[in-house]
Amino acid sequence: MTLEIEQFMCRSDNFGILARDSETGETALIDAPEERPILEAVERTGWTPTMILTTHHHGDHVAANLALKERFKLAIVGPAAEADKIPGIDRRVKEGDTVRVGRQEAQVIETPGHTAGHISYHFADAGIAFTADTLFALGCGRLFEAKPPVMLSSLKKLAALPLETVIYCGHEYTKANARFALTVDPTNSALKERAKRIEALRSEGKPTLPTTLADEMATNPFLRWHDPVIRRNLGMEEASDEAVFAEIRKRKDLF
Numbered sequence: 001m002t003l004e005i006e007q008f009m010c011r012s013d014n015f016g017i018l019a020r021d022s023e024t025g026e027t028a029l030i031d032a033p034e035e036r037p038i039l040e041a042v043e044r045t046g047w048t049p050t051m052i053l054t055t056h057h058h059g060d061h062v063a064a065n066l067a068l069k070e071r072f073k074l075a076i077v078g079p080a081a082e083a084d085k086i087p088g089i090d091r092r093v094k095e096g097d098t099v100r101v102g103r104q105e106a107q108v109i110e111t112p113g114h115t116a117g118h119i120s121y122h123f124a125d126a127g128i129a130f131t132a133d134t135l136f137a138l139g140c141g142r143l144f145e146a147k148p149p150v151m152l153s154s155l156k157k158l159a160a161l162p163l164e165t166v167i168y169c170g171h172e173y174t175k176a177n178a179r180f181a182l183t184v185d186p187t188n189s190a191l192k193e194r195a196k197r198i199e200a201l202r203s204e205g206k207p208t209l210p211t212t213l214a215d216e217m218a219t220n221p222f223l224r225w226h227d228p229v230i231r232r233n234l235g236m237e238e239a240s241d242e243a244v245f246a247e248i249r250k251r252k253d254l255f
């Protein structure tokens with residue numbers, strides 16, 4: 001019994017994701033960035049979605065909600081905290097709520113920061129988390145609707161998941177993220193190796209996602225606020241986690 005995943009590109013750099021319970025065949029879309037590539041993925045796989053699991057209200061994550069609802073009569077699940085901005089929402093969820101896709105169950109984790117109500121979905125038995133624009137491969141989302149400590153506490157929740165958790169994100173930003181990560185953590189050999197693999201994947205036009213929490217803990221500067229080498233590089237050996245995280249985020253914004 002597993003959660004099967006079909007990941008594909010939408011718009012310029014958004015990921016569309018179909019997640020199917022292998023036992024019942026029930027299928028969820030994770031966000032709905034663009035109708036046409038989603039319909040192509042449904043056609044290609046034969047997996048017909050019965051629900052959309054929305055992570056946050058941004059247009060590039062909800063653009064196809066109403067068209068897909070009309071076509072498939074699917075149910076739209078999304079964050080209660082920004083329900084008024086999610087087109088067609090049927091079910092409002094918050095921290096600790098569970099969502100079922102067939103026999104697979106996801107816990108809702110509130111991960112505000114990028115938006116004030118952003119949520120992530122953790123399928124614990126399948127060992128998969130959908131973190132959209134909170135945690136990226138080698139990055140984290142821009143802080144449009146919250147201050148750094150809010151995002152830091154969201155990232156701390158994700159960092160507490162099992163290390164083997166497979167992480168799917170909202171965008172293919174990894175190559176640019178790697179270039180930035182190397183500026184704050186240039187001697188990290190795991191990061192240097194990973195940056196090379198990312199370069200190779202992108203030059204072949206392949207996605208760099210999914211990732212794993214273990215890889216992110218080893219190489220993503222936004223999960224390494226505690227790392228003594230990064231702190232030394234920033235001249236912030238004694239600073240709080242919040243201050244280190246805020247400095248890294250500020251540098252990325254200006255990068």
Ligand SMILES: [Fe+2]
Nearest residue numbers: 056058114133
């Ligand atoms: Fe977003």
